[in-house]
Every structure is written in C-alpha cells, then in structure tokens.
Amino acid sequence: MVPVTTLHYLVTAAALFVLGVIGVLTRRNVVIVLMSIELILNAVNLNLVAFSRIWGLHGQVFAIFVITDAAAEAAVGLGILIAFFRNKETINVDEVDLLKW
C-alpha cells in the first residue's frame, strides 16, 4: 500500500472543498448553505494542518484562526437567518433578493 503522504491529505481537502462549493452553489436552504461554507473552511483547515506537518506549526495556528472565523461567521450568518426568517417566513436563499424590507 502507498504510504500516506501530505498529498493524500491535500486530495481529501480538495474533495471536501469541492463538495462545499457544490453545496453553496446548488442548495436553496440557507442553513445548509451555511453548513457547506463550514465544509469549505474545514477543507482549508485540513490543508493548513497537513502543511504544518512539513513546514512547522504556523499552519496549526492559522487553523485556529480559521476556526475562530468560522465561529464568527456562523454566529452572524445564523443571526441574519433568524432576522430574515422572522420577516419573510422562509429560509430559502432564492428569496433573499431584496436589499431592504
């Protein structure tokens, strides 16, 4: 069997990234779109940590920053979602087409 190398992790991360992009581009449910964004961020994290295996711990530090960003993004995104849902009674991303209501 081929020994597991950095490239293996990178390929996994790339596949995860593509899955996330597909989710963001095709789903209509805002919650799932937000979760797909989490997938993308996770793919990035996996890349960073995999690289940190070679080039020192800086990648792990950045992974922690990315997790921080993900938390902030989730909080704000879900806040917007709740405000939106309260006004329009839907969580359909196609109907988010007004700049004000």
Place this chain on the structure above:
Amino acid sequence: MADPTTYLSHLELGEPDKTFLDSNELIINMGPQHPATHGVLRVILKLDGEKVLGTECVIGYLHRGVEKIAENRTYTMFNPYVDRMDYVAAVSNGLGYCEAVEKLLNIEAPPRARYIRVILTELNRLASHQLWLGTHALDIGAMTPLFYTFRDREEILKIFEKYCGARLTTHAFRIGGCQYETYDGFERDVKKFLDFVPPRIDEYEELLTTNRIWVERTKNVGKISAADCKALGVTGPVLRASGVKWDIRKALPYAAYPEFDFEIPTGANGDTYDRYMVRMQEMRQSLRIVRQAVERIPEGPIMAKVPKVMKPPAGEIYHSIEAPKGELGYFVVSDGSTQPYRVRVRPPSFVNLQALDIMVRGQLVADVIAVIGTLDIVLGEVDR
C-alpha cells in the same frame, strides 16, 4: 381596579405551525395529566418563549355533580357527600354544611360538640397546610419536605381514624352536633401531638424559609394586590398574604371560635413567599387554638335535639366558614320538604383559581407551577 373583563383571558389559539421565535406564541397544554397540576386541572398556556402571555384554565374533569346530587338526598344523606369536595380538608367541609343546615333548622350544637368541632377542624387545617407545603415544595423541586409533612400529617389522620373510623373523608360531624363522643385518650393524643409538632414545623422552615433557592423561587412571584384579591373574591391565605386581615373565624365567628385567642397572620407583598409564610404561621395559630380548646373542653351532651326527619322551614341560608383554603360557603335553599331545594357551594379553591391568570401573566413557565402550588387548589372542590 380595572375593568373586570380584562381578566377574562381570550386565548386565541394561533396557527400551530408558527414557531415561537418569530414573535408568535407557543400554546402549551399543561395538564390534565401533568405532575404539577394537583389533580386534573388543565391550563392552556400561551407562551412567548418561556414567558407566559396568558392562561386559561379548563376545569370540570372531576365534576361529579355534587350540588345536583343534594337535590335528591335528604339533608342527612347529603352530609357525607361534602367530604368528597375538598378531600384534604373534609372536616371543614362537613362543619360548613352542618352549621348551614343547623342555621336553617334554627338549632344550635351543644358547647362540647362545638369544641370537638373546633379541635378537629383546626387539626384538619394543619393537615391541609402540611399537604399543601409538601406538594408545593415538591413542585418547586424540593423533594424532602413532602415526606416530612406526610409523616406528621399521618399523626393527625390517626387521631381522625380513632375518632370516627375514617382518615380522609371523615364525615365527622352530624347536623346538630357530633355523632361520636371522643374516645378515651383523645385529649391525651391531641396534647401529645401538640407537643410534638412545633419542632417539626421548625424543621420544615429550616429546610425552606431561608433557603436561597426557595426564596428566589418564591419572592416576587405570583404577586397579587389586595385590590385585585377583593375584586376577584379571593379569600383565605392568598388574601391575607396581600395584607388584608380577613378571616371568617374572627369576622363572622362560628362554632366556638369567639372563645379562643388567636391571631390572623398577614403578609405584605402578596407574593408566593408571603403566602408561604402566612400558611406557616397559620399552622402555629391552629396549634394554639387546639391547645386552648383541648384544655377548656366542657363536659356535656354532644348532640342537640334534632328531629328524626328533618324538614327545615322554607327559606334560604348562606353560611360560610374559614376553610384552610379560604371562605367556604354553603347556600342552602329549603322548600319545606325533607330534601334541599338547592345547595350551592362557594368553594374557595374555585374562586382562588381565578387569580391564576393575573398572578402569572408576564412571568415564566416555572412560576406557573409555583403559583398553582401556592393557590392550594383541590380539584375535587373546584369541579365539585
């Protein structure tokens, strides 16, 4: 005092599929099978998150038509039925009914009977308050007081059992006096009980009165003002906790109460904690009354001269007593026959339950439980 119609809660049951975050309400059905509704009360709660926007009580799950039954029974035959209304304070119920019919018949129970009545009624008040304390504390989450109060209530029930053979639905009194003379050692039993119970009451207070969590759970919860109490006809400890010194035992004395020296404990804020304190002090006052009564109990007959077939003259009478839960009134109408034309009961639980809505509006779900507990309702009496 606002327009009384504002107290009629008009709960419009909104669309059920709306969630409660988008400024819409959640309708929750509390009961009729719920551990904290003391029987089969059903409260429809309109909630905004955990905040109560309104309540509506649905009653009648325990309706047995007691008042209607009275119209087909003779005065004597109806006597045991009243025990089934407030089954935790059956002696008080019997006392109210017997005295109402006695008034209608224009007879008076002999002094010894009246003393026995006072002793048993006050013991029953204590038992009722103990049961209230146990269940109320259990509702708020303190499990242990329940067992302590039940242990001590047992002693009272033992005295009842020795006196009349029944523990719960005692049927202790008859129209015109008491059926049974006290048993040998009755006074000794009661005195022993009087000595043993005050430390036990201190024990309950030790567990609860200064307990931080208990105070936080009950202070400023379910507040009701004296004016609102009066407007709704709320009586009993609930009224007294709001600062109104109204006790039928003092205001419209009956039985042998004028002969005893006791105080009416009152509260100031009308919150759940005050009602708790009022009831705790009432327990001690009850003991005081019982002690005086048992020391001064006169000798003599226990039954007035009552005709075998009771045919009260046509007329009507309203007689009320201070039951553990508030004013218990009997309105008896006689058409001169052996059966009452109409008996109407004014149950304190039923009237006090009306206050639930204003007491819990704007408070949290957990407070509904505390307030139902503090109202001390018995569904047998509410539904009759």
Place this chain on the structure above:
Amino acid sequence: MEPVATTFFFYFLSGLTLLSGVLVITRKNAVHSALALILGLLAQAGLYLMLYAPFVAGVQIILYAGGIMVLFLFVIMLVNIERAQKEEQFNKQWLIGILSAGALGALFVLVYTKGSSLFPTAMAAPVESNNTQQVGELLYGQYMFAFEIASLLLLVAIIGAVVMAKRRI
C-alpha cells in the same frame, strides 16, 4: 508512540469525512445535514490527531462540534423546517453550480498532478508532546496581533448576532 495502522485510519477517516460532506449537501432535512456535518467534523479531528496536531483536534471538537454545531441545531429548531423540506431543494442553476465546482475540482487535480514534485513525500515527525505549548507560544508571540484581531472579530460577531437576532432592542 508510533501510530498504529496509519493507512487504514487515514482512509477510514477521510472516507468518513467525504461521506459526511456528501450527506451534508444532499439531505433534505437540515437536522440530518447537521448530524452528518458533526460526524465529519469528528472524523476530521481524528485526521488532525494523525497529523500530530492534537491541540487543533481538541479545539475542533470543543468549538466546532460542541459549540458551532449546537448553534446550528438551535437555529434549525427555531426556524420552520417542515415547509423547507417540502420545497424544491436545489435551485435553478444547480447544473451550472455543479459544472463550475467540477471545473474547480479539475483545477485541483491539475495542480496536484503537475505540481506533485512540490510536495515532499516523506513526512517529518514533529514531537507531539509539547505541541500545545508550541502552538501557544506562536499564538501569543509571533501571531499576537492576529490573535487580538481575531478576538476583536469575535466581539464584533457577538454584537452583530445579538443585534440581528434580537426582536426589539
């Protein structure tokens, strides 16, 4: 400590990650998606452990699986998902979306095949024992400024979320 069965665990965990990713974007019910995502996050924490990054793995479990996903589940419960389930799940431009994502994937494949020489195949084995300490030293030393900015970002996010989610301020 030498890791055991590295190859097996790598394929197992990365397979789990990818499977959960597929489930996330295909489930109708958002709660099921969230569950799949939690599974994926945990599998990824396992991958981090295999990469000798235990601290990141711990943070992943605490923050992602225990914090952010609870937030997601919370919101899913609060918004009405019954109706969202009955509606069309994919939008009209789904074909274009998949095509562009596929193009992106092709780009990745291209980069990794053409540039495979860039990545060393042999892995250095960093010492695991004081990983947390080293990360901490970097975080509070070299990346101090970034750390402060991140904390400010979180504060802003908290305020923003409260402002948006609160009904009346």
Place this chain on the structure above:
Amino acid sequence: MLDYVTSYLGMNTTPGQAGNVFWALVYIFVVFGGVSVAVIAMNWLERKALAHFQIRLGPMRVGPHGLLQPIADAVKLLTKEDIVPSEADRFVFWIAPLIILCASFTVYIVIPFGPTHAITDLNIGILFMLGVSSLSVLGVVMAGWASNSHYPLIGSLRSSAQMISYEIAMGMAVVSAILMTSLNKSGTGTLSMIGIVEAQQQQQVWFLFKFFPLGFIAFAIFAIAMVAETNRAPFDLPEAESELTAGFHTEYSGLRWSLFMLGEYTAMIAVSSIAVTLWLGGWLRPFPNTLTGPAWDLVFSLIPGFTFLALAAIAFVGVIRMPKHPYFRIQTAGLAAFGAGLGVIGLLLFLPPVRDRIQDIFWFIAKVAVFMYLYIWYRATFPRYRFDQLMKVGWKVLLPIAIGVLILTAILGVVL
C-alpha cells in the same frame, strides 16, 4: 503474538502510550464494565440514601435491602415496549441517546485511575475531556427536537443553553488549575490528566489548597458548574418533572430511556473524576508528603482492605437484624453471602501484591464517591432553580468570579 501481549507488562506507562492495542482493549473493557457496575451501584445507593434522607426505607423487596433492585429495574426497562412517537424523526430519535452515551463513555479514555491505570494519556487530556463531554449537549438537543413535542423541545432548549453557559465558567475554572501545573522550575504546564496529578505530587499540594483560597474558589466554581453540566438537582431544569414532565426525554421509554439514565450517571462520574484529578490530587493518597515513611505507607495501604471489611461488617449487622421469620430466610442468606463476598474482597486487598496495585484506584474511587454522595445530598436538600435565575448564576456570578480567579492565579504564579 504472545510477545506482543506480554510486551506491555511491566511497562511503566499506560497501554495507549505503549501502543499496545491488546492491553488498551482490555483496559477499555475493564473501564466500561467497571463504570457500568458503578452506575448500577450508584442507582441503588441513590435510592437508598435519598430514601433515608426522606425518612423512607427505599427499595426493600427485591433482594436483601433491595440489593437486586437495579437488576430488576434493568430487566423491566429492557423488556418494556419501545415506543416511538408517530410524528418523531425516527433516525434522530434513535441516535440521540446513543450520542449521549458515547460522549459520556468516551471521556473515560483519559481518566487516570492511577499513574499507569488509564487507557491512554493524551497530551491534550483535559481539553479532550471537556470537548467530548460537551458533545452530549448534541444528544440532548436532538432528543428534544426529534420527539416533535412541546415539552421535550423546551426541555432541550433549556438544557442546551444551560450546558453551554456553564461550560464557560467550568472551562475558566479548569484553566486556572492548568495554570497551576506550570508552577515548576522549567515553567512547562501540561494538559495531560496524568501530568496534572504528577504536578500536584511535585508541588506537594493538592491544587485545592494551592494559593488558598484561589484554588478552593476555582474548585467550588467547578463543583457547581459540574452539577449544572450533568443536569442534576438543583439545576435539573431540563427534566424538571413538575414543569416539563420529564424534559427532553419525555417521549422516551424502555431501553432508550435507560440509555439516557446510564449516560447521565456516567457523565456524573466523569465530571467528578475531572474535579478529583484537577483539585483533589487524583490517585494520590491523603498527606503523601507529611505522613511519609514505610510505616505510614503500610497504614494507608491497609485502608482499602479495612474499608471493605467494614462494609462486610455492616452487611452482617444487617443479617443479625433481619427478622427471624422463615419468610426472610433466603434474604438473610443472600445478605450474608453478599457480606461474605465483601469480606473476601477485603481480605484479598490485604495481600501485599494486590494492595500495592489497588491503592491508587481505591483512593481515586473514594474521592469520586464523595462527589457522588454530594450529588445525592444536593438532590435531597435543594429546590430547583428557575431558568432565568440559573442563567444569572452562570453568567453573572460564576463566570466573573472564575475569570477573576484565573487572572489572580496567573499574577500570583508569576510573582511567587
């Protein structure tokens, strides 16, 4: 193969670190079984102790003094009909108790019952524990949501808010204990559970008494927060039976419900273990540095045996006090057998090889047992908090104090 199995024996480390899968599995099974037995014993003990708090007898019918009651309960729960509400989300409903159970059991991977008596020693041990135990909130949320009913939903929302809020205060208290581990010459702290206990050994003080009263305050905050974390009285709002019937597990019955209970008790033992490890010196025996010398070592190593002998003696007192009526013959014999079993265990613990190995585990379990008893005591004494008061306590009292203690600990650690 045999070499592989025996290669671990005699090693001075945990099987996980030694990389010996066989022994790791053995440890896992031992810990899993031990915890399950502890939960069963805890079940019986809670019912009996609570009953005696409340002037009742508790279970008396099944076995002598109700000793077999937990088994009877387990049989009842296993044979009960498994009801799934028709509108429930079946998959989520099914998986929610499993998540809680897995989360609570996974924590035991890093709990050190002794210097080598742990499944493994992760160098992020305490982080791992907090993280994994925080996963059980997912199970609670999902159980409430999947039941598709109002009471469970409110219960689970309450519960998740409560668990997340108290996790923060808990984390702060834990961090202040971790800071104390770095107060050595090299200034390197550790997150490893074994390392934390060893740090206490080196500094010759339980962290409870370190920087008195800072360590004590942090411990108190943790002790309060852990009760809230495990949804026990007086913070048992999620399952406040008088308000929400049973909170998030209202719709559960039979086996699944028992999984929730198993998870709850397992989590209780787990968080108590964290508290013991961080502040009460883990497996260290009392006064390891003042009462030193072989004589004291001997005295302390005899305590486990005497404890079991005392328990056996209590059982025999029960045998003597048993009514002499023939109806009770089997019960008397059973209790005598139970007491004899305890006595045999006690005698076994006197054997030198056993008593040296068992000491650490005994002291750890004894300390955890104190917390278990406290849980029961709380339940018998306190009323229940209201939700807003609970939040107030968590955010406005515990969290600021915890942060203050953390800062003071850091300052003192630098200054001293």
